[in-house]
Amino acid sequence: MLRIAVPNKGTLSKPASDMLREAGYRQRGDDRDLVCVDADNGVEFFYLRPRDIAVYVGSGDLDLGITGQDLLVDSGAPVSELLPLGFAPATFRFAAPPETVRDVPDLAGRRIATAYPGVVERFLADHEIKADVVRLDGAVENAVRLGVADVIADVVATGGTLRQAGLVPVGEPILVSEAVLVGRPEGERNGAVNQLLRRLQGVLVARRYVMLAYDVRADRLEGAVALTPGIESPTVSPLHREGWVAVQAMVMRTEVHRIMDELYDLGARAILVTDIHACRL
Ligand SMILES: Nc1ncnc2c1ncn2[C@@H]1O[C@H](COP(=O)(O)OP(=O)(O)OP(=O)(O)O)[C@@H](O)[C@H]1O
Numbered sequence: 001m002l003r004i005a006v007p008n009k010g011t012l013s014k015p016a017s018d019m020l021r022e023a024g025y026r027q028r029g030d031d032r033d034l035v036c037v038d039a040d041n042g043v044e045f046f047y048l049r050p051r052d053i054a055v056y057v058g059s060g061d062l063d064l065g066i067t068g069q070d071l072l073v074d075s076g077a078p079v080s081e082l083l084p085l086g087f088a089p090a091t092f093r094f095a096a097p098p099e100t101v102r103d104v105p106d107l108a109g110r111r112i113a114t115a116y117p118g119v120v121e122r123f124l125a126d127h128e129i130k131a132d133v134v135r136l137d138g139a140v141e142n143a144v145r146l147g148v149a150d151v152i153a154d155v156v157a158t159g160g161t162l163r164q165a166g167l168v169p170v171g172e173p174i175l176v177s178e179a180v181l182v183g184r185p186e187g188e189r190n191g192a193v194n195q196l197l198r199r200l201q202g203v204l205v206a207r208r209y210v211m212l213a214y215d216v217r218a219d220r221l222e223g224a225v226a227l228t229p230g231i232e233s234p235t236v237s238p239l240h241r242e243g244w245v246a247v248q249a250m251v252m253r254t255e256v257h258r259i260m261d262e263l264y265d266l267g268a269r270a271i272l273v274t275d276i277h278a279c280r281l
């Protein structure tokens with residue numbers, strides 16, 4: 001059986017389980033369950049702290065896992081990213097009170113509070129900066145106010161927590177992160193692993209694309225197809241009405257309204273959009 005680690009709590013937990021459910025896997029019914037067996041698909045899910053997931057996968061005790069790229073870097077575990085999953089986007093950055101630490105070289109000699117010492121120490125080593133890393137568990141934005149540190153390094157999503165703590169970012173983001181599927185670098189890509197990858201890729205495509213259908217005069221077809229080239233090629237079928245065709249193509253969800261307006265201007269009619277629930281490309 002394939003053994004997969006899924007975040008048990010926190011930001012990654014619900015979107016990870018939702019995505020697996022959308023991909024057709026059974027997920028736990030109770031937030032306190034720590035294991036869920038999906039016998040039909042030959043998969044066993046283990047619910048673990050996202051921070052620990054790369055460690056279990058790196059040691060070979062579990063085959064695959066879902067975690068954050070920043071947590072992965074922090075762990076230093078020997079695992080590979082197999083697929084970015086498109087949720088839990090965040091940056092990881094330094095922040096300090098305004099006008100105190102202006103840029104990265106100013107970090108030298110400072111006390112930096114963080115729950116991600118691995119990420120911070122690697123950054124400091126790469127930039128040949130000597131500073132003291134103060135390892136905290138969370139709520140690190142408070143560390144400056146309380147006098148424990150001069151600077152923090154933490155996850156920034158909306159930036160709301162930084163603003164409320166009266167801190168401003170220092171320098172560019174240290175890294176950009178999202179949820180990822182991880183596995184061992186030398187891990188076997190057997191049937192079950194490839195099936196999971198195809199299913200998750202199917203969910204990503206189903207979320208990013210919609211199906212667009214419309215009717216257009218045959219003499220306008222080339223212009224319409226240029227707007228909706230699809231992924232492979234659009235489907236074109238004859239209509240009963242002489243001189244008209246029906247077209248079907250996948251388009252990016254974020255582009256669909258612009259494309260519909262342009263198709264309408266081109267003379268297309270009966271332009272319909274439908275969601276894709278699942279797919280294998
Ligand atoms: N607003 C956010 N807050 C925290 N983590 C976030 C946020 N947005 C995305 N993430 C990502 O989620 C992962 C952190 O998840 P984790 O469960 O460890 O922390 P958490 O959601 O803050 O939970 P906890 O309550 O344990 O602090 C990281 O990969 C991080 O980049």
Ligand SMILES: O=P(O)(O)OC[C@H]1O[C@H](OP(=O)(O)OP(=O)(O)O)[C@H](O)[C@@H]1O
Nearest residue numbers: 138139140155156157158159160161162
């Ligand atoms: O940019 P924002 O949208 O404000 O989100 C980022 C904040 O959210 C997380 O904190 P969390 O609520 O998980 O508390 P914690 O520090 O105790 O982990 C993270 O550690 C930041 O503090």
Ligand SMILES: [Mg+2]
Nearest residue numbers: 010011138139
């Ligand atoms: Mg947190």
